[in-house]
Amino acid sequence: MSPYEFLLRELRQSRIDAGMTQEGLGERIHFSAQKVSAVETGRAPLTGDFVQLVDDAVGARGRLVRMWEELVKDDAAPNWLLEWIEIERAATLLRWFELSLIPGLLQTEAYARAVLSAGGRYSEQEIAQRLASRMERQAILSREQPPKFVAVIDEMALRRTVGPAAVMVEQFEHLREMANMRHIHLHVIPESAGMHAGLVGGFILAKGPEGEAAHLDNPLRAHVTDRVVDLDMLHDVWESLRSDAASRRETVDLIQEVAKTWT
Template identity: 50%
Template sequence: MGITPSEYLLRELRRRRVAAGLTQVELGKLCFCSDTHISAIETGTKPPTLKHLQLVDAAIPTGGFFETLWEELVKDWADPVWLREWIEFERQAIYLRWYEPAFVPGLLQTEEYAQATLSTRRHFSTEEVARRVASRMDRQSILDREEPPEFSVLLDEAVLRRTVADDHGLMQRQLEHIVEIASRPRAMPGS
């Protein structure tokens, strides 16, 4: 089995940095970020952005290789490696248990709630927010399949009381959605 476009991009970022004789610290200075940021991108714990790839293209220089790779192959695979692995585990799971102290889990979010929570992140563009919302909504299809996984969720009370985007109606609709999902046959009541 081959590698994904994202994995290829990460491999090439490291390979071309090393071939150019640059350390992560040196590339970070050229790209106006820390060596920790460079490392996080190269290891897949932080997804690259188009802006970062343009800076790498200019710093090495690559003739626009990374921007082209992003536009033509990678942008639809840009989730962090750990999240892609998690999504695959979700798809194969027969039982899911989840504890959440801060937000409604992605599998239970309404599109409106996901949009509101992701829009507060300043480093996400409008396109990135839309892509991530669509990804979350797509992930929820596992709950609608013929044999969905058993699903048990424990939410901190603060998650249920927290107003998102100063919109009480949005949270009311989100809570109604949670109740609807909890009423499904394979949803497991909390203990």
């Protein structure tokens, strides 16, 4: 049993010991009984906020929260991603280019689930764990002192169907909200730009107190580098992409235009 599975069992047992049904707990923490059941059975991602609410509701006095913080929080992520998560948390500036999908930190839960479910690569338990990790990572954008987040995405990432139409409608509404935040700068490279420097693949640049590092994806795992020669090359690519991308205002207009195709 993994730490993640162990905590799910402890959450369920703590609810039962407190004399609560799933419906009763849901009423206390403002979730549906279906949502409580989905989390307890691993069909929905577990988050730190949910653990805190349950801990308070069942009178666990911080025990469940401590288990989440000390044993589970990073266990939800694949081992090869842990190095990058620490870099991401410490960053004061994140620059993200994505070619084919909405950047992970801007994805809704439903959109992220559809992405992770594609191709049948993961079991339901693995999908729930990776969802939990992705949702937890997004917390850096809403913390008291968030990093500046600049995302450049290819227009095709907006137009690619990911899940049912309702998933896309929700994702676009979320994108509009995020794009209007002061610390988030979203830019789209329009299809009219034609060939551009990012067609070889996405990457992330993270700058923090200890320096800078980059994250590059491949089908198996992430590659993290802080080699000066790699960073210099990616800086050049980034500047080229920014020059091809639309302004923030133009991007919001394009998002609104594409959103109409999903309603």
